[in-house]
Amino acid sequence: MRRFLLPMLILALALMAACGAPAATPSEPAAPAATEAPAAAEPTEAPAEEAAPEPTEAPAEEPAAEATEAPAEEAMPATEINCGTEEEVTITFIGDPAGTHPDAEAATIERFQALCPNITVDRIPGDANVQNLLAVYLTAFEAESPDFDVIRVDVIWPGLLADHLLDMSEYTSQEQIDSYLPALILNDTVDGRLVALPLRIGFGMLYYRTDLLEKYGFDAPPATWDELESMAQTIQEGERADGNAEFWGFVWQGNAYEGLTTNALEWQVSNGGGSIVSPEGEIEVNNEATIDAFERAAGWVNTISPPGVVSYQEEDARGVWHAGNAAFMRNWPYAYSSSLESEAIGGNFDVAPVPAGEAGIGAATLGGWHIGVSRYSENPEAAAAFAAYMTSVENQKHYAIDTSSPPASLELYADPDIQAAMPFASPDIVEVTTARPSTATAEQYNEVSTLYFTAVHSILTGQQDAATALELLELDLMDLLGN
Numbered sequence: 001m002r003r004f005l006l007p008m009l010i011l012a013l014a015l016m017a018a019c020g021a022p023a024a025t026p027s028e029p030a031a032p033a034a035t036e037a038p039a040a041a042e043p044t045e046a047p048a049e050e051a052a053p054e055p056t057e058a059p060a061e062e063p064a065a066e067a068t069e070a071p072a073e074e075a076m077p078a079t080e081i082n083c084g085t086e087e088e089v090t091i092t093f094i095g096d097p098a099g100t101h102p103d104a105e106a107a108t109i110e111r112f113q114a115l116c117p118n119i120t121v122d123r124i125p126g127d128a129n130v131q132n133l134l135a136v137y138l139t140a141f142e143a144e145s146p147d148f149d150v151i152r153v154d155v156i157w158p159g160l161l162a163d164h165l166l167d168m169s170e171y172t173s174q175e176q177i178d179s180y181l182p183a184l185i186l187n188d189t190v191d192g193r194l195v196a197l198p199l200r201i202g203f204g205m206l207y208y209r210t211d212l213l214e215k216y217g218f219d220a221p222p223a224t225w226d227e228l229e230s231m232a233q234t235i236q237e238g239e240r241a242d243g244n245a246e247f248w249g250f251v252w253q254g255n256a257y258e259g260l261t262t263n264a265l266e267w268q269v270s271n272g273g274g275s276i277v278s279p280e281g282e283i284e285v286n287n288e289a290t291i292d293a294f295e296r297a298a299g300w301v302n303t304i305s306p307p308g309v310v311s312y313q314e315e316d317a318r319g320v321w322h323a324g325n326a327a328f329m330r331n332w333p334y335a336y337s338s339s340l341e342s343e344a345i346g347g348n349f350d351v352a353p354v355p356a357g358e359a360g361i362g363a364a365t366l367g368g369w370h371i372g373v374s375r376y377s378e379n380p381e382a383a384a385a386f387a388a389y390m391t392s393v394e395n396q397k398h399y400a401i402d403t404s405s406p407p408a409s410l411e412l413y414a415d416p417d418i419q420a421a422m423p424f425a426s427p428d429i430v431e432v433t434t435a436r437p438s439t440a441t442a443e444q445y446n447e448v449s450t451l452y453f454t455a456v457h458s459i460l461t462g463q464q465d466a467a468t469a470l471e472l473l474e475l476d477l478m479d480l481l482g483n
């Protein structure tokens with residue numbers, strides 16, 4: 001059943017568009033977002049500012065402030081929160097170290113502790129690399145360690161971690177469960193158990209510098225990889241000639257880790273090469289379209305992208321972009337709010353769909369994070385109360401605005417504050433979202449992804465040609481999946 005995740009997500013968001021979200025033209029997935037995206041001046045309006053005062057606001061003032069915001073009034077009232085226990089307890093939460101997430105999480109904890117003062121939440125930053133984070137979780141879980149109470153669950157992990165997580169439906173109101181996009185609840189339901197609560201959605205996006213496009217006479221962001229290559233080359237040459245020797249055309253995530261799987265899947269799908277493993281379990285890697293897509297990406301290294309891009313994760317790419325040294329960046333929505341704070345960029349940026357390849361379509365890998373509670377927690381009620389609060393409609397709104405990450409609850413998309421903070425969170429971008437094969441491969445997903453990004457990395461670094469690497473990858477995947 002979980003194979004219907006993507007269509008349902010699209011359906012839900014299309015429905016949302018019909019119910020009052022900004023106009024969208026789903027029949028033209030690759031192009032319209034760019035024209036619909038805010039004018040260059042808009043980012044300087046700094047929607048994130050709305051979020052800035054919140055962490056410092058006395059939490060007791062929150063309900064009053066909320067009451068003036070009509071859409072948020074529908075949110076679960078803070079006063080109804082069930083803290084799960086009256087005992088004084090301390091729980092641990094494994095936080096996100098990237099971008100604006102640490103501040104947003106600290107603000108979440110502050111709001112929660114104002115409602116449940118007997119529960120202290122100890123925030124421990126997790127590893128930014130999701131494979132490393134998963135390894136830490138699995139080591140702790142295998143030892144049945146009570147060290148982690150509340151954890152962040154990547155959208156690809158419910159199948160992998162289900163046995164170690166509590167069933168959140170026992171701790172969450174039906175009203176809250178019904179608030180989420182149905183596709184996300186489906187994603188998080190394993191053998192009838194709701195093993196995590198959705199917090200936010202992610203998808204690949206192309207960030208671009210509006211001032212530099214204008215300077216070099218381009219009137220729209222690139223719609224295809226070919227256009228991106230030539231625009232990146234022109235801007236890079238021009239900026240270097242103008243004295244910025246550090247300038248690069250395009251930055252992305254090329255390290256050998258999960259982030260490369262998400263980038264490479266976009267190259268592959270946009271070229272018509274399939275999606276690693278189809279929902280029916282067919283292995284889709286060894287074909288001309290994928291060979292061409294990966295050869296093209298290998299050609300970016302040390303031409304329009306820095307040689308070091310093969311070791312970049314999200315925050316490395318964002319660092320180059322944030323310093324004003326890149327024309328284009330592939331990243332997730334979270335980079336939007338922090339880009340607004342860059343003095344070097346000065347608000348001169350916007351976002352567009354990831355470019356299209358030979359297949360004529362762009363692809364954006366579906367990401368996002370959900371919150372789960374360890375089965376080995378010594379304070380499961382308190383931990384579940386925090387997880388439910390963090391993912392409540394009320395807190396999601398704050399969190400989404402603070403981090404410019406699209407929320408998991410449908411009603412929030414119609415909220416004007418959310419629209420102002422992330423104008424790109426419209427269905428025409430989500431229309432091209434591609435899920436990684438974590439449902440089709442379940443417990444084996446991490447091994448599938450590791451084989452995939454290792455092969456892609458060997459192509460990017462020139463250790464293997466694409467045809468050989470993909471032939472071997474296909475054999476390895478056949479071995480692993482037993483085809």
Ligand code: GLC
Nearest residue numbers: 130154155202258259367368
């Ligand atoms: C982002 C996405 C997540 C993905 C990761 C890869 O955090 O939300 O789903 O696995 O990036 O680096």
